[in-house]
Amino acid sequence: MSENPSPNASSNTVARERATGVQLPTDQELVLKVIPMPGDCNANGDIFGGWVMAQVDLAGAVVPARYAGGRMATVAVNQFVFKHPVRVGDILSFFAKLTRIGRTSITVKIEVFAERFGSQAEYTKVTEASLTYVAIDDNGHPREVPNKLI
Numbered sequence: 586m587s588e589n590p591s592p593n594a595s596s597n598t599v600a601r602e603r604a605t606g607v608q609l610p611t612d613q614e615l616v617l618k619v620i621p622m623p624g625d626c627n628a629n630g631d632i633f634g635g636w637v638m639a640q641v642d643l644a645g646a647v648v649p650a651r652y653a654g655g656r657m658a659t660v661a662v663n664q665f666v667f668k669h670p671v672r673v674g675d676i677l678s679f680f681a682k683l684t685r686i687g688r689t690s691i692t693v694k695i696e697v698f699a700e701r702f703g704s705q706a707e708y709t710k711v712t713e714a715s716l717t718y719v720a721i722d723d724n725g726h727p728r729e730v731p732n733k734l735i
């Protein structure tokens with residue numbers, strides 16, 4: 586979930602990211618923007634992976650909520666890749682896209698892009714994930730997704 590720092594790590598990393606020219610997705614919806622704080626760090630000084638996962642779970646629920654029409658629960662993290670570390674002060678943008686609607690479940694893909702501190706408008710894809718949410722009734726049991734044709 587993190588990389589060990591080396592003497593020239595930060596300047597090398599910034600140079601590499603500028604060279605990538607990463608573009609934000611145009612076929613996905615921006616569902617969350619957030620800036621991690623020092624209290625969200627792990628022992629290496631990067632942002633704790635569990636914090637990133639929590640934000641992805643929150644962001645991932647935005648699109649499914651429109652279809653579920655009520656309570657829902659996260660049933661599965663199908664895929665989760667930490668491609669690059671997240672750092673204090675990064676501006677994180679979470680993009681989501683519906684990938685599947687089942688009888689009671691909704692699956693979304695989430696991509697997270699970081700604008701490094703002091704390097705706004707230059708993006709690094711730091712995380713990619715797929716999560717499945719289930720529409721649930723008042724007793725916590727699965728119920729049919731009511732809005733499949735939005």
Ligand SMILES: CC(C)(COP(=O)(O)OP(=O)(O)OC[C@H]1O[C@@H](n2cnc3c(N)ncnc32)[C@H](O)[C@@H]1OP(=O)(O)O)[C@@H](O)C(=O)NCCC(=O)NCCS
Pocket residue numbers: 657658659660661686687688689690691717719721725726727
């Ligand atoms: C979500 C929950 C109600 C589902 O109950 P369940 O008895 O497992 O339900 P089912 O087996 O009928 O599956 C319900 C749907 O989830 C899908 N599902 C179940 N397990 C899955 C998995 N491991 N991966 C992907 N989808 C899964 C099923 O395919 C089904 O979708 P479909 O109806 O669209 O085909 C139950 O597992 C639960 O309460 N889990 C805890 C949820 C939680 O606490 N989440 C964290 C906080 S939100």
